Amino acid sequence: MSSQPASEQFDVVVIGAGPAGYPAAIRAAQNKLKVACVDQWQNADGSYAFGGTCLNAGCIPSKALLESSELYLRAKQEFSAHGIRLSDVQLDLGIMQGRRAAIVKTMTGGINALFKANGVVGYQGHGQLRPGNIVVVTGADGAEKRVEAKHVVLAPGSVPVRLRSVPHDGKWIVDSWNALEFDAVPARLGVIGAGVIGLELGSVWRRLGSEVTVIEALDEFLPMADQAIAKEALRHFKKLGLDIKLGAKVSGAEVSGSTVKVKYVDAAGEHAFEVDKLVVAVGRKPFTEGLLADGTGVVVDGRGFIEVDEYCHTAVPNVWAVGDAVRGPMLAHKGKEEGVMVADRIAGRFAEVNYKVIPSVIYTAPEIAWVGQTEQQVKAGGRAYKVGTFPFSASGRARAMESTAGLVKIISARDDDEILGIHIIGPMAGELIGEAVLAMEYSASTEDIQRTIHAHPTLSEALHEAALAVDKMAIDSINR
Numbered sequence: 001m002s003s004q005p006a007s008e009q010f011d012v013v014v015i016g017a018g019p020a021g022y023p024a025a026i027r028a029a030q031n032k033l034k035v036a037c038v039d040q041w042q043n044a045d046g047s048y049a050f051g052g053t054c055l056n057a058g059c060i061p062s063k064a065l066l067e068s069s070e071l072y073l074r075a076k077q078e079f080s081a082h083g084i085r086l087s088d089v090q091l092d093l094g095i096m097q098g099r100r101a102a103i104v105k106t107m108t109g110g111i112n113a114l115f116k117a118n119g120v121v122g123y124q125g126h127g128q129l130r131p132g133n134i135v136v137v138t139g140a141d142g143a144e145k146r147v148e149a150k151h152v153v154l155a156p157g158s159v160p161v162r163l164r165s166v167p168h169d170g171k172w173i174v175d176s177w178n179a180l181e182f183d184a185v186p187a188r189l190g191v192i193g194a195g196v197i198g199l200e201l202g203s204v205w206r207r208l209g210s211e212v213t214v215i216e217a218l219d220e221f222l223p224m225a226d227q228a229i230a231k232e233a234l235r236h237f238k239k240l241g242l243d244i245k246l247g248a249k250v251s252g253a254e255v256s257g258s259t260v261k262v263k264y265v266d267a268a269g270e271h272a273f274e275v276d277k278l279v280v281a282v283g284r285k286p287f288t289e290g291l292l293a294d295g296t297g298v299v300v301d302g303r304g305f306i307e308v309d310e311y312c313h314t315a316v317p318n319v320w321a322v323g324d325a326v327r328g329p330m331l332a333h334k335g336k337e338e339g340v341m342v343a344d345r346i347a348g349r350f351a352e353v354n355y356k357v358i359p360s361v362i363y364t365a366p367e368i369a370w371v372g373q374t375e376q377q378v379k380a381g382g383r384a385y386k387v388g389t390f391p392f393s394a395s396g397r398a399r400a401m402e403s404t405a406g407l408v409k410i411i412s413a414r415d416d417d418e419i420l421g422i423h424i425i426g427p428m429a430g431e432l433i434g435e436a437v438l439a440m441e442y443s444a445s446t447e448d449i450q451r452t453i454h455a456h457p458t459l460s461e462a463l464h465e466a467a468l469a470v471d472k473m474a475i476d477s478i479n480r
C-alpha cells in the first residue's frame, strides 16, 4: 500500500476486539451504523484472532482448565462417595490442553461469524488513532490502511504487570498466558500474587498434582472480598493444599538450569525456595502502546488508564474508551456493558452502566461470587445493617451434589431493607450471583427475595434462606 492510501469511511471504528471492543462493534452495527473493528492479537504461531485477552488467554481458557482439573480431582477423590469405583484415574494433559485450545478456537472463530452476520468489517493489524478521527491500520506485512471514522472507540485492553526483580523469560518465569499452556504438570509451581488469576491458576495446577506455593505481599487475604467469605476461602484453599504465604514480598528470582530460586521477605526475615515454574500474577495494566499518535488530545493518566467520564467519553469529541484500559474493575462483563453503552450513545439512544452492581467471581472450588458492598465497607459507611447467612451444608441440592462447602451472606439496610451486598462461597456461586445482581439492579428489598418462590431442591434456595435469615426467619437453618 502507498504511504498516502485512500481513506475508507465508517461511522464507527473500534480499536480492539476483546470483550469490550467486539460488543461495541456489534451493537453499533445493530444500530445501523457502518462499523469496522481492528485487532492486533497474534497467537504464538503468528495467526491473528479476535476476542482479546478474555477469549485467547484469559476467561475462557482458564475456565476450560478449571473445569477439566476439577473433574479430574473429583474423579479421584469424590466419585467413591457416590458409589462409583474407578480403579485408575489417569491424567492425559495433552488431551486436556487440546480441549482448551479447541474451545478457544471455536469461541474466537465465533466472533468472525458474528462480525460477518452483523456487517462489521474486521481488520487484523495494529490500529493507531491520529488527530481528526483517522485510524491507521498496519498489517503484519507493514502495509498501512487509513480509515476515517465519525466516532472512534478505543478498547485496547490490558497486559500483565511484570516485576523487575523477577525477569520474565516465558519458559521458567512466566505470565498467566504461558501458565495456561504448560505441556507438562510442573512438580513444583510458584505463584506470585494471591489475586483472582493467581488463585485460579494455582488451583488448576494443584489439582493436577503440582506442589503450589503462592506468595502474596499483602497481609490480608482477598481484601476486596467480604472478610467472612475470604476467611472461609482461605480454609478451603489450604485444604486443597495451596501453600499461601501472606505478608511475603518477593525480592528476586533466578533461573539456574531448570530450577527457579525464589527469594522473599516476610516478618520473620528472608527466605528462599525452589520451583520448576514461577508464575507472576501481580495484576494487569492498561495497554496503550502505539495506540495514540501525537496530537490526538486523548488523555492518559499517570497509571496508564485512558481518562473518560461516566459514559466512557474521552476529552476529545467522538472519541470513546472502554474496558480494561479505563477506570473500574478489569472484568470482561464490565467492558462489555461499557462497549454496548457507548455504541448506543453514539446512535443517540439512552444508555448507562450501573457501576454499583458489577458482579465479581473467582472460579475456584468452592467458587466465590459477590455483588455490592462487603460488610467491612457497609460498616465503614456507618449505615445500620442486618446480616443473614445460610450454609450450603443445610441445602438438600448441595448435599446431593456432594458440594456442601460454603455459605450465602446477605447484608441489608436496617432502615429500608435495601439489599447492600450479597456474597456467596460455594457450588456454582458464579451462576447463583445472577439472581443477586438482578435483585440489586431492580433495587429489590430483602423482603422481595423472601417472597420470591425458589424451586426445590436447588442451590438458589440458599439465597432465599439467607434472605429469610436476615430477619431471623430462615426455615431450614437455626436463626441466631
Ligand SMILES: Cc1cc2nc3c(=O)[nH]c(=O)nc-3n(C[C@H](O)[C@H](O)[C@H](O)COP(=O)(O)OP(=O)(O)OC[C@H]3O[C@@H](n4cnc5c(N)ncnc54)[C@H](O)[C@@H]3O)c2cc1C
Binding pocket: 015, 016, 017, 018, 019, 020, 021, 038, 039, 040, 041, 042, 051, 052, 053, 054, 055, 057, 058, 059, 060, 062, 125, 126, 127, 128, 155, 156, 157, 158, 176, 177, 197, 287, 289, 290, 291, 322, 323, 324, 325, 330, 331, 332, 333, 334, 335, 363
Ligand atoms: C488468566 C485470566 C483469567 C481471566 N478470567 C476472567 C474471568 O473469568 N472473568 C472476567 O470477567 N475477566 C477475566 N479476566 C479479565 C478479562 O480477560 C479482561 O477484563 C478483559 O479481557 C478485558 O477486555 P478488553 O476488551 O478491555 O481488553 P482485552 O481482552 O485485553 O482486548 C483488547 C484487544 O485489543 C487489542 N489491541 C490493543 N491495542 C491495539 C491496537 N493499538 N490496535 C489493534 N488492536 C489492539 C489487543 O491485542 C486485544 O486483542 C481474566 C484475565 C486473565 C489474564
